[in-house]
Amino acid sequence: MAKFDVAVIGAGAAGMMCAATAAQRGLRVVLIDHATKLAEKIRISGGGRCNFTNVNAGPANFLSENPHFCKSALSRYTPADFVALVKKHRIGYHEKHRGQLFCDDSAEQIIEMLKDECAGGDVHWRMPCKVESLEQTAEGFVLETDSGSIEAPSVVIATGGLSIPKIGATDFGYRIAAQFDLRMVEPRPALVPLTFDAEQWAPFVEMSGIALEVDVETGSLKGRNPTGGRFREDLLFTHRGLSGPAILQISSYWQPGTPIVINLLPELDLAATLIEGKGTIKKQLGNVLSQWLPARLAEGLLLAHGFALDARLADMPDAQLRKLGAAINQWSLTPNGSEGYKKAEVTRGGIDTRELSQQTMMATKVPGLYFIGEAVDVTGWLGGYNFQWAWASGVAAGLAV
Numbered sequence: 001m002a003k004f005d006v007a008v009i010g011a012g013a014a015g016m017m018c019a020a021t022a023a024q025r026g027l028r029v030v031l032i033d034h035a036t037k038l039a040e041k042i043r044i045s046g047g048g049r050c051n052f053t054n055v056n057a058g059p060a061n062f063l064s065e066n067p068h069f070c071k072s073a074l075s076r077y078t079p080a081d082f083v084a085l086v087k088k089h090r091i092g093y094h095e096k097h098r099g100q101l102f103c104d105d106s107a108e109q110i111i112e113m114l115k116d117e118c119a120g121g122d123v124h125w126r127m128p129c130k131v132e133s134l135e136q137t138a139e140g141f142v143l144e145t146d147s148g149s150i151e152a153p154s155v156v157i158a159t160g161g162l163s164i165p166k167i168g169a170t171d172f173g174y175r176i177a178a179q180f181d182l183r184m185v186e187p188r189p190a191l192v193p194l195t196f197d198a199e200q201w202a203p204f205v206e207m208s209g210i211a212l213e214v215d216v217e218t219g220s221l222k223g224r225n226p227t228g229g230r231f232r233e234d235l236l237f238t239h240r241g242l243s244g245p246a247i248l249q250i251s252s253y254w255q256p257g258t259p260i261v262i263n264l265l266p267e268l269d270l271a272a273t274l275i276e277g278k279g280t281i282k283k284q285l286g287n288v289l290s291q292w293l294p295a296r297l298a299e300g301l302l303l304a305h306g307f308a309l310d311a312r313l314a315d316m317p318d319a320q321l322r323k324l325g326a327a328i329n330q331w332s333l334t335p336n337g338s339e340g341y342k343k344a345e346v347t348r349g350g351i352d353t354r355e356l357s358q359q360t361m362m363a364t365k366v367p368g369l370y371f372i373g374e375a376v377d378v379t380g381w382l383g384g385y386n387f388q389w390a391w392a393s394g395v396a397a398g399l400a401v
């Protein structure tokens with residue numbers, strides 16, 4: 001039986017960060033992963049350049065049944081701390097959009113950096129290695145794996161969520177939670193394109209490929225504890241529905257059976273502008289709208305909402321223009337689902353944070369058992385926030401084990 005102080009299961013973003021932190025404190029750490037290729041999710045992230053953090057990351061950028069849970073770890077390991085690590089490893093980076101930091105060259109550099117940090121603490125690797133069982137003993141835990149038994153007083157579960165099963169995602173973390181009777185928040189695909197019934201989407205199929213900046217919202221934004229979200233980002237029409245950053249962001253807040261509301265012209269009150277322009281604008285409706293929207297989209301929207309392309313603005317009753325204004329400024333539509341885990345960047349939900357200490361990430365009912373990263377019910381917005389949570393929760397557990 002191999003003995004370690006800490007066994008970390010899952011060598012992704014959170015697991016490597018945790019293993020390196022614990023090992024650099026002088027602990028004997030084993031890092032276990034079933035994949036043959038290390039940290040595939042980091043490799044494919046940010047289009048191959050890894051959006052490794054967001055300089056603005058704070059608790060408001062995360063969804064969780066308990067929005068306060070992430071505060072402690074995020075405040076103790078900040079984006080500036082991760083940037084300092086990136087600089088220490090001389091990795092070039094740049095800011096792209098709203099605080100998102102990307103590698104200049106390749107996501108591989110982040111993987112190499114984390115490997116170096118693990119080597120700095122002499123982390124032991126078991127990879128590829130399948131964990132067959134995890135049992136609690138008087139001394140801690142025994143793991144049976146396909147390369148022998150491992151004993152450790154502390155075990156960290158860093159096996160992530162369900163997104164992208166083809167590169168190794170499993171429900172291992174959730175099964176361990178069930179084994180130890182820990183509550184779960186139902187997992188759901190998040191940061192994912194949304195889909196619509198074929199019949200409902202038929203008028204928009206031809207718009208596939210069109211992109212534009214919109215406001216999108218869903219759920220309730222009112223009250224002290226809002227359950228909805230609102231974003232101004234780019235939207236992309238696809239054959240099956242909607243994608244682009246605006247939709248990925250709102251998908252994390254969207255509840256099945258409820259609508260999303262899109263403002264296709266966020267800088268313009270369309271009804272007021274059309275009513276005011278009736279006397280002076282002599283054009284047909286299709287041409288009027290194409291001043292502000294791509295022509296293909298303007299035409300498609302008019303037809304889908306029952307307006308004739310050649311209707312003259314001057315002839316239209318105000319009530320009709322208000323209807324058109326609402327259709328464009330508050331386009332309400334109800335998705336029938338999403339593209340699911342095969343396309344979702346993350347999994348929403350996971351281990352219920354009420355079961356964990358926010359300082360250490362340890363399960364309060366199971367001393368020595370920790371959960372970090374995406375396995376936990378803390379989900380970041382698009383834009384580097386999910387990695388920041390992986391680093392911060394990994395460090396919190398790495399310092400506590």
Ligand SMILES: Cc1cc2nc3c(=O)[nH]c(=O)nc-3n(C[C@H](O)[C@H](O)[C@H](O)COP(=O)(O)OP(=O)(O)OC[C@H]3O[C@@H](n4cnc5c(N)ncnc54)[C@H](O)[C@@H]3O)c2cc1C
Pocket residue numbers: 009010011012013014015032033034035038039040041042044045046047050051052053129130131158159160161163164167168169170171172344345346372373374375383384385386387388390
């Ligand atoms: C296409 C894509 C692009 C993304 N881009 C970004 C981005 O640019 N910025 C950002 O912040 N976030 C991004 N994300 C999200 C980010 O990758 C994840 O939130 C983050 O990797 C989660 O870290 P983690 O360590 O918790 O889990 P993961 O990184 O998923 O690591 C989990 C590890 O556990 C291993 N594992 C799973 N099951 C088992 C098992 N049974 N036994 C042993 N090992 C197991 C897996 O092989 C994997 O190595 C992206 C996600 C995707 C899918």
